[in-house]
Amino acid sequence: MKAIVTGGAGFIGSHIAERLVNEGYEVSILDILNTGDKNNFRSISDKIKFLNVNSSYISEMEKVDVVFHEGIYSSTPMYRKDNSLVWKAIQEFMAVMGYCVKNDCKLVFASSSSIYNGYPPPHTESMQPKVKDFYTEARYSMERLAELFNQMYGLRYCALRYFSVYGDREESKKEFANMVSQIIWKGLLDKEVVIYGDGSQKRDLTNINDVVDANLIAAKSNITGVFNVGTGKSYSFNEIMDKIETVIGKKIKRKNIDNPLKNYVDIVHADTTKSKEQLGFSAKIKAEDGIKNAFDYYKKLDTIPDIF
Ligand SMILES: NC(=O)c1ccc[n+]([C@@H]2O[C@H](COP(=O)([O-])OP(=O)(O)OC[C@H]3O[C@@H](n4cnc5c(N)ncnc54)[C@H](O)[C@@H]3O)[C@@H](O)[C@H]2O)c1
The missing domain is CATH 3.40.50.720 (NAD(P)-binding Rossmann-like Domain)
Incomplete structure (x- = not known):
């Protein structure tokens, strides 16, 4: 093929x-x-x-x-x-x-x-x-x-x-990478994470x-x-930060600021019914496991993207 x-x-x-x-x-x-x-x-x-x-x-x-x-x-x-x-x-x-x-x-x-x-x-x-x-x-x-x-x-x-979508090999996307990669990079570099609003906005991490x-x-x-x-589950930015901290084994500095963006997406959460029933696709990987895989990859890089 x-x-x-x-x-x-x-x-x-x-x-x-x-x-x-x-x-x-x-x-x-x-x-x-x-x-x-x-x-x-x-x-x-x-x-x-x-x-x-x-x-x-x-x-x-x-x-x-x-x-x-x-x-x-x-x-x-x-x-x-x-x-x-x-x-x-x-x-x-x-x-x-x-x-x-x-x-x-x-x-x-x-x-x-x-x-x-x-x-x-x-x-x-x-x-x-x-x-x-x-x-x-x-x-x-x-x-x-x-x-x-x-x-x-x-x-x-x-x-x-x-x-x-998150995971390993996002370093060439730099500031366009998923929040999971960017937070892991910040954690590895001991830098502060800036969160728009109170961190209650949610993402369906796939x-x-x-x-x-x-x-x-x-x-x-x-x-x-x-x-x-998508997975049909969504987590708030605060929850995602907590999960990443658990995986990397340390606290990451957080700074909440007023959201400067217009049309900002507040919640993204997939209905997975059609994909399951018609395509036969269901996401299998738990956020905790996926974050761990991404962290195991990024911690081995010679250079952690420092884009901020
Ligand atoms: N990553 C996500 O969460 C997400 C979510 C929704 C949609 N998408 C879409 O999925 C696709 C892949 O995303 P990704 O996360 O791998 O991003 P990415 O930026 O890593 O991949 C895009 C690739 O396309 C190449 N490219 C850009 N313009 C091109 C062109 N005109 N012709 C040929 N190559 C070109 C880039 O160099 C890059 O290698 C993109 O279309 C993106 O918009 C991604």
Whole structure:
């Protein structure tokens, strides 16, 4: 079996690529090394083909069985700074979908729980998105275009709405890394963690290994549609800090400040019913275990990201 992973030098993409290689797939990675780094796929670098190109280069590629599309600018602040990233994401996505239709291959692509901003939990796929930022517009446009390509050209796809993904190998994302990584880095460097508000805001922390499972299940399934990839449990920032302190065995300095951000997401909490029943995916990794795995990885790094 052959696969293309766009964004395969990034956090999630490199983990997907590694699992695919371990399952015997021939893997090609397309990545512009923006937030990604070749170091992320060092364990498989002699077994994959890497191209330093953007995702639309896929049109030049030979036929594969499945495409995993993670390769777009990956964080909300990037789009706040440059809203032309919305059309770039869409333009490259059109090329990715065109390739999948032409080559009759399944497309599994990253979407986001940011689509639920403004809705009370639990967040379920049938909720009508109320878009409040450019990053989410790019994600929602991609989902709508995939549905249109399905209706018009029979595109087979799964859009995976990731909920707060954390784990090892986020260091090249720097300030865009998940809060778990950033808090562990601060703890290792004995630095203060700044929390917006009183720390009661909640996140549905989803471990990278569960996210990889969801991608592989989606790739092998015949189903098309949009699915949540979350755990169905959410923890407050204060609770997450407590868990990290338990794992690393020391207190981390906390500073609460007024929230400076507009449209800040207060609670993210997945309804996992559709993913369980239709896709057959359930997250398995407990937050405590996932945090421990991430800590065991970060404490061994020669250089802890010091981004503050
Ligand atoms: N990590 C999360 O919690 C989370 C949550 C929701 C959605 N997502 C989405 O999942 C995907 C993967 O996220 P991640 O956490 O691994 O981030 P990441 O930044 O580590 O990965 C993105 C990768 O794509 C590459 N890239 C960026 N623009 C590209 C382009 N135009 N063409 C080719 N490559 C490009 C980057 O260099 C990077 O290697 C992203 O699309 C992100 O928006 C992530």
